[in-house]
Amino acid sequence: GDSVTQMEGPVTLSEEAFLTINCTYTATGYPSLFWYVQYPGEGLQLLLKATKADDKGSNKGFEATYRKETTSFHLEKGSVQVSDSAVYFCALNTGGFKTIFGAGTRLFVKA
Amino acid sequence: DTGVSQDPRHKITKRGQNVTFRCDPISEHNRLYWYRQTLGQGPEFLTYFQNEAQLEKSRLLSDRFSAERPKGSFSTLEIQRTEQGDSAMYLCASSPIGDNWDTEAFFGQGTRLTVV
Numbered sequence: 001g002d003s004v005t006q007m008e009g010p011v012t013l014s015e016e017a018f019l020t021i022n023c024t025y026t027a028t029g030y031p032s033l034f035w036y037v038q039y040p041g042e043g044l045q046l047l048l049k050a051t052k053a054d055d056k057g058s059n060k061g062f063e064a065t066y067r068k069e070t071t072s073f074h075l076e077k078g079s080v081q082v083s084d085s086a087v088y089f090c091a092l093n094t095g096g097f098k099t100i101f102g103a104g105t106r107l108f109v110k111a
Numbered sequence: 112d113t114g115v116s117q118d119p120r121h122k123i124t125k126r127g128q129n130v131t132f133r134c135d136p137i138s139e140h141n142r143l144y145w146y147r148q149t150l151g152q153g154p155e156f157l158t159y160f161q162n163e164a165q166l167e168k169s170r171l172l173s174d175r176f177s178a179e180r181p182k183g184s185f186s187t188l189e190i191q192r193t194e195q196g197d198s199a200m201y202l203c204a205s206s207p208i209g210d211n212w213d214t215e216a217f218f219g220q221g222t223r224l225t226v227v
Contacts (some may be wrong), residue, residue: 097166101154
């Protein structure tokens with residue numbers, strides 16, 4: 001079945017470091033891909049999305065490119081801030097009501 | 112609009128008791144979803160409503176679980192005869208109806224259930 005695999009955390013970085021969180025997927029169709037973020041004490045929020053191959057989603061300095069050839073959707077940010085500390089979830093939807101999430105990657109950013 | 116609201120935020124119950132959770136979606140959203148999230152895992156789909164119609168239930172949703180959305184607005188999720196394995200965060204999400212399924216889903220803060 002469809003699935004999402006993302007790198008295990010926690011990831012600990014110093015402020016202004018470069019961030020990459022890897023995400024790969026398995027899907028029978030052509031999914032839309034998402035990154036959701038969960039800040040401490042808050043609900044999941046959509047961070048960015050991409051709906052077709054080679055699309056780049058971006059928001060708040062984060063970006064991810066839909067790579068069909070490698071079935072990947074890695075999240076990147078050039079310079080992280082303490083306020084980026086959160087849990088990040090990669091997810092996919094193949095055109096139905098069900099969104100499939102990865103296990104999440106916790107990010108800690110130190111000042 | 113204050114977003115998706117869930118009540119209660121926390122629930123501790125004894126094994127064998129029944130519990131009910133409520134979700135109030137964003138008012139103009141026709142689609143409503145329930146997910147379950149256990150520690151260290153991502154959310155897992157439980158069920159989906161379009162207006163008042165429950166259109167899909169996951170196999171994760173045993174016969175002890177029932178969800179309703181009687182007037183197409185708020186929804187309830189009931190768990191009967193709770194078991195320790197039911198301990199999890201129960202998330203509700205809503206989204207506006209549209210042609211595409213890549214429309215953003217808005218999540219509530221969840222109800223954390225602990226079965227002792």
